[in-house]
Amino acid sequence: MVRAAAQRLRDLRRRTADRRFGIHLFASATVAATAAVPFGLLLVLVEGHWQPLRRLDAGAARRLNEAALEHPAWTSTLRFLSDRVWDPVTLRTAVALLTVWLLYRRAWRLAAWSAVTATAGGLIGLLVKIVVERARPSLEDPVAHAPGFSFPSGHAMTATTSFAIFLLALLPLVPRALRALCWGVAIVSVLSVGFTRIALGVHWFSDVVGGWLLGLAVVALTTWAFEAWRTDAGRRPADLSEGLEPELTGAHPEPGPSVRKHHGGPVRD
16 A cells, blocks of 8 residues: 555656656747857857957958868868758758657657757747848858858858757667767767868858857757656666666667556556
8 A cells, every 4th residue: 555655656656757857948949049158158259240359250251261272172071061061951961860769768758858949949040040130241252152141150060959959869789898989979070060161161260150059059948857757757867978868778768657456467556
């Protein structure tokens, strides 16, 4: 009797945590654009046309454009990486496939975190572009063109959120000896995406930094929401070196209703 009551209490706590998890996710996605102090400071400098930042942007664009014109084969490689391998459509498709796989594994909440993080990142980045309306670099001999506004870089932001999703969702499946390598590959990839956009002359340096910062803000806030759910559900806080849900390696990644015996068969509470 006491054991059954305790189990029902735990199940009630988990159901309550599930409801609060949705609230946490929604709240995190809503405030993501305004919670990133570093991004806010950069946005103020961009909107205020701060001269040191403008000189940095113009100098980086000019030097990299000269290098691109002098090395056409190198430029073609950068264009392929930017337009095919690290294109936002490619990365978002990969995140969508990961989300479907998580649903197949019945990691419902982790799948929700993945979908919300990717979707919020895309929508918030688009909203900021529309509000800021910053023009892209105008170079005398451009090597590439891109539509739309410039700040923040959609490529840089999408790469930040996407590689964070891959890491935090899949690290539990990676042997510990290889986890540092995975972090290294993700960080180098994100930095390289930003470099290609500046080198191709389609973004200012500050656009790329803005995309990184805003992407990190979105990931940090939705990750906070997921950790809040784990605490509400009675699970220990996850070390980020283990991923968001270390239990993903098990047969039942997330807690569900208990199964207890009643007469001849199982009954779900």
